[in-house]
Amino acid sequence: MSEDKDVVVDKELEVTKENGVYSILLDSAYPLLKKFREECPGTYKHCQALASMVEGMSLDLELDVKCMKVAALYHDIGKSFNPKFFSENQLEDEDAHADLDPFVSYNIITRHVSDSIIILLNDPNFPREIIEIISQHHGDMIQQYFLNKSDEKDENKFRYKCSRPKSVKSAILMICDQIEAKSKSLIQANKFDPKEVIDGTISHLIDDGQLDNVVMRLGDLKKIKIALAKELEGTYQKRVDYDEADKETKDLVNGEGNGK
Numbered sequence: 001m002s003e004d005k006d007v008v009v010d011k012e013l014e015v016t017k018e019n020g021v022y023s024i025l026l027d028s029a030y031p032l033l034k035k036f037r038e039e040c041p042g043t044y045k046h047c048q049a050l051a052s053m054v055e056g057m058s059l060d061l062e063l064d065v066k067c068m069k070v071a072a073l074y075h076d077i078g079k080s081f082n083p084k085f086f087s088e089n090q091l092e093d094e095d096a097h098a099d100l101d102p103f104v105s106y107n108i109i110t111r112h113v114s115d116s117i118i119i120l121l122n123d124p125n126f127p128r129e130i131i132e133i134i135s136q137h138h139g140d141m142i143q144q145y146f147l148n149k150s151d152e153k154d155e156n157k158f159r160y161k162c163s164r165p166k167s168v169k170s171a172i173l174m175i176c177d178q179i180e181a182k183s184k185s186l187i188q189a190n191k192f193d194p195k196e197v198i199d200g201t202i203s204h205l206i207d208d209g210q211l212d213n214v215v216m217r218l219g220d221l222k223k224i225k226i227a228l229a230k231e232l233e234g235t236y237q238k239r240v241d242y243d244e245a246d247k248e249t250k251d252l253v254n255g256e257g258n259g260k
Helices: 002-026 029-038 041-061 065-074 077-081 102-110 112-121 130-134 144-149 170-189 196-208 218-236
Strands: none
Touching: 029 041, 029 065, 029 077, 041 065, 041 077, 041 112, 041 170, 041 218, 065 170, 077 144, 102 112, 102 144, 112 130, 112 170, 130 170, 170 196, 170 218, 196 218
């Protein structure tokens, strides 16, 4: 009996310690976060929006809220190595990729995942679990924008070189990251339909095999869609209704936002 009590106490202490670390990393004055905000303001704003999105979803899906917020807030920190090459940090008419070979641009864009891992591994406070979540947020998706600009026919040459999500947390980060980026692009083009964004994004990720390593039931996907609908409705004031678990989806939303 005493051993069981010791195990419970150890787990409680571990959870308390984790929550303390998460709170430190979420503090806007934390040096790494402050540096990220100053060097890469556009990307940081995207990360803030994503953190807000996953916070509400984590509550609805009973996931660790602080863990998911930290993962969202730092997931693109590697972009701070080359901020001008990412569209969210560029001026309206600016395009740092205009004169670059598409494959060079692909390499610059996709390496932000490994750059994020390098930065976070050098921070002694950063939990390995969150680094793993972040490392999988693009899986081995195709970098569609620069594939389309190239003459290359082999789409595998334009894939991210990362592991696909292996946990629900990683899958949620991937889905939300795609939807947040797509929503902004479609709103700017005045083509935003939240239900099509949600259904199209999830269908595309499933068809591409990105969620193959995550154990989820259809009921889980329905919960994710409902939670996403709630977040998009709150952010963009557009009503979304999911009455069934397996409504037919549309393929209007594929690719990766604006590709940068």
